[in-house]
Amino acid sequence: MTRQGLSELLARFRRQMLAARLLRWALGAVLLGGFIACYQADHTTRYWILAVLAVVCGLWIALALRGLKALKRARIGTALLAAGRIDEGCTVLAQAWKGFTPLHGPKILACHQLAIAAHLTQSYPEAVAICRELLNQRLGEVSSVATGARLILADCLLGLDDAQAAGPVVEALGRAELSLADRLTFLPIELHYHLVTGREAQAVRSLPEKVRLAELLDSSAAALVHALLAEGCRRMNLTCQRDFLLRRAMLLADVEPILARHRPILEGLDVESIRQAEPEPGNP
Amino acid sequence: MVSPQSAQDLIRRCQRRRSARGGGGLPLPFYLAAGVLLGLLLANPQWLHLPRAVGYAALLAGVLWIVIAARQGVRRQVRILRQWTRATEAVQLEQWSTARQALCTLLSHPVDNSVLRAQGLLGLAAVADHYHEYRSSQLIYEHVLGQPGAQPVQLHTAAVGLADAMLRNDELTGAVQLIDRLARSTQGGPRPWQAHVELVRLFRELVMGQYDDLLEAAAERQVLFRECLSTRSGYGYALLALGYHRRDQPDRAARLWKDATLLVRPEKLLDRFPMLSELAGRYPAWEAAI
Numbered sequence: 395m396t397r398q399g400l401s402e403l404l405a406r407f408r409r410q411m412l413a414a415r416l417l418r419w420a421l422g423a424v425l426l427g428g429f430i431a432c433y434q435a436d437h438t439t440r441y442w443i444l445a446v447l448a449v450v451c452g453l454w455i456a457l458a459l460r461g462l463k464a465l466k467r468a469r470i471g472t473a474l475l476a477a478g479r480i481d482e483g484c485t486v487l488a489q490a491w492k493g494f495t496p497l498h499g500p501k502i503l504a505c506h507q508l509a510i511a512a513h514l515t516q517s518y519p520e521a522v523a524i525c526r527e528l529l530n531q532r533l534g535e536v537s538s539v540a541t542g543a544r545l546i547l548a549d550c551l552l553g554l555d556d557a558q559a560a561g562p563v564v565e566a567l568g569r570a571e572l573s574l575a576d577r578l579t580f581l582p583i584e585l586h587y588h589l590v591t592g593r594e595a596q597a598v599r600s601l602p603e604k605v606r607l608a609e610l611l612d613s614s615a616a617a618l619v620h621a622l623l624a625e626g627c628r629r630m631n632l633t634c635q636r637d638f639l640l641r642r643a644m645l646l647a648d649v650e651p652i653l654a655r656h657r658p659i660l661e662g663l664d665v666e667s668i669r670q671a672e673p674e675p676g677n678p
Numbered sequence: 679m680v681s682p683q684s685a686q687d688l689i690r691r692c693q694r695r696r697s698a699r700g701g702g703g704l705p706l707p708f709y710l711a712a713g714v715l716l717g718l719l720l721a722n723p724q725w726l727h728l729p730r731a732v733g734y735a736a737l738l739a740g741v742l743w744i745v746i747a748a749r750q751g752v753r754r755q756v757r758i759l760r761q762w763t764r765a766t767e768a769v770q771l772e773q774w775s776t777a778r779q780a781l782c783t784l785l786s787h788p789v790d791n792s793v794l795r796a797q798g799l800l801g802l803a804a805v806a807d808h809y810h811e812y813r814s815s816q817l818i819y820e821h822v823l824g825q826p827g828a829q830p831v832q833l834h835t836a837a838v839g840l841a842d843a844m845l846r847n848d849e850l851t852g853a854v855q856l857i858d859r860l861a862r863s864t865q866g867g868p869r870p871w872q873a874h875v876e877l878v879r880l881f882r883e884l885v886m887g888q889y890d891d892l893l894e895a896a897a898e899r900q901v902l903f904r905e906c907l908s909t910r911s912g913y914g915y916a917l918l919a920l921g922y923h924r925r926d927q928p929d930r931a932a933r934l935w936k937d938a939t940l941l942v943r944p945e946k947l948l949d950r951f952p953m954l955s956e957l958a959g960r961y962p963a964w965e966a967a968i
Contacts, residue, residue, distance in 0.1 A: 429734075429738075433730070433734050441721075444721060573763060573767070574763075574771070601968055602968050605968050606771070609908065609909040610770060611908060612906075612908055613904065613905060613906065613907070613908045613911075616908045634967045635967050635968055637967070638964075638966070638968060639967075641940060642909075642940055642941065645904075645937055645940055645941060646904070646908060646909065646911075646941075
C-alpha cells in the first residue's frame with residue numbers, strides 16, 4: 395500500500411466514523427421525536443408516525459446487517475493473519491474497513507487487525523499511521539483495542555528509531571493496568587525503550603519479576619528479553635547477573651540473529667567470552 | 679489442596695444450566711415479552727385503560743429499564759470475565775494458592791460458556807498437579823476430554839495432562855495407549871504440540887525403563903524442546919540427563935543437567951519429577967544469580 399493510498403483510506407475511515415456517529419445520533423433523535431409526536435398526535439396520525447419509525451428502524455437494521463458482514467470479514471481476516479496468510483488477510487480486512495456501517499465495532503476491529511498486519515510485515519510507518527488514527531477515535535465498548543494499538547505504536551516507533559515519540563506511549567502503557575498477555579508483549583518494548591534512552595537502572599529494576607515474566611514467553615521472545623536484561627546488567631556492572639542471563643538467552647535460542655536485529659543496543663554483549671568459558675549450551 | 683471429592687463436586691457444580699440465561703441475567707423470552715408490551719403501549723397508550731400520560735410514563739420507564747438492565751448485564755459479564763482472567767493469570771504465574779481459591783469460587787457456580795468452563799477446569803487440574811493430587815487431575819482431564827464444546831488446544835492439553843497423570847497413578851497400560859495415540863495424531867501437526875507429547879513420552883520411557891528408545895530420539899527431542907518449550911525445556915533436558923545417567927553416560931548427563939538447572943531451579947525440577955533426585959547430588963547445578 396502506498397503512503398498516498400493509505401492516507402486516502404485513513405481519511406475515508408475518519409469520514410465514515412463521523413458519518414456513523416451522526417447517523418446514530420440522528421436515529422436517537424428520530425426515535426425520541428417520534429415518541430413525543432405520538433404523545434401529542436391523534437389516533438390516525440400516530441399510526442403514520444409509527445409507520446415512519448418502522449421504516450427508519452428497518453433501514454437501521456439493514457445498515458447494521460452490513461456491519462455484521464463487515465464483522466464477519468474482520469474475523470476471517472484475523473484468522474488469516476493468525477495462520478500467517480498475511481496478504482489474503484489484508485485484502486479481506488481492507489474490504490471490511492472500506493464499507494460503510496453505522497456500527498463502529500467492526501471497522502475498529504478491522505483497523506486494529508490491519509495495524510497488526512502492518513506491524514507483522516515491519517511496515518512501521520503504515521502501522522504508526524493506522525494506530526494513531528485508531529487512537530484518535532472514540533472507541534467506546536471496544537476500548538480494549540486501545541492497549542493493543544498503543545503496544546504496536548510504541549514498538550513501531552522504536553523500530554523507526556524514534557524513541558522521543560515512543561516515550562509518552564511507553565510511559566502511558568507503564569502506568570496502565572495491563573493484563574498478563576499485554577504485560578508480556580510490553581516487556582521487550584519497555585526494555586528496548588529504557589536501553590535506547592540510557593535508563594538502564596529502570597531496565598534492571600524488579601529483575602526477578604521481569605525474568606519470571608520472560609519465562610512465560612516463547613523461546614525467541616524469551617531469549618530477546620534475556621539478552622535485553624543482560625545488556626542492562628552489563629551497563630550497571632552486574633556481571634554475575636549479566637552472565638547468567640546471557641547464558642540463558644543462548645540456551646533458549648540462537649542469539650546471533652537477535653543481536654544482529656538489535657545491533658545498536660545489544661552491541662556491548664560479548665557472546666564469545668561466554669562461549670569460550672564453556673562450550674555453547676543447548677546443542678545436542 | 680484439591681481432593682478427588684472436591685474436584686468431582688466442582689465438576690458437577692460448574693455444569694451448564696438447562697436453561698441458559700441472556701446477558702442481562704433474565705431469560706430472553708422475558709425481554710421479548712417486554713418489547714411486545716412496550717410496542718403495544720406505543721401504538722395505543724390507553725390500551726391498559728390508563729390515562730394517556732401514565733401510559734407514556736410507563737412506556738418511557740420500560741424503555742429505560744431495558745437499557746439499564748442491558749448495561750448492567752454487560753457490566754456483569756465484563757466483571758466475570760475479569761475474574762476468569764485473574765484466575766488463569768494466577769495459574770500461569772504459578773500463584774497456586776490464589777489460583778486454587780479463585781478457580782474454586784468460579785467453578786462452584788454453573789458456567790454456561792463451554793470454552794471458559796474447560797479453561798477453568800484445566801487451570802484447576804494444573805493446581806491439583808502442583809499439589810501432587812494426581813487422582814484429582816486425572817478426574818478433571820478425563821471430564822474435559824468428554825466435553826464437546828472444548829477447543830482443540832484445550833483437548834490437546836487435557837490429553838497430555840491425562841497421560842502424565844496416568845503415569846503417576848501407575849495406570850501404565852492406559853498411559854501407553856494414550857501417548858501412542860497422541861504421538862500419531864500430532865505427527866505433522868503444530869511443533870509445540872509435538873513437543874508436549876515428546877516430553878510426556880520421554881517421561882513414560884524413563885518410568886518404563888525404555889532407555890534405547892530414549893537415547894535414540896534424544897538429539898531430535900533436544901532440538902524440539904529448545905524450539906518450542908522455552909524455559910520449560912529445562913524439564914525435558916533434566917529427563918534426558920536422567921536417561922543418559924542411567925545408561926552410564928555421565929558426561930552427557932552432567933551437561934544436560936547443567937542446562938536444565940540453568941532454566942529451571944533444581945528444587946522445582948525435583949518437585950515435578952522426584953525421580954531426578956538421582957542426579958541432584960551427583961552432578962553440579964547452576965547457581966541461580968537472580
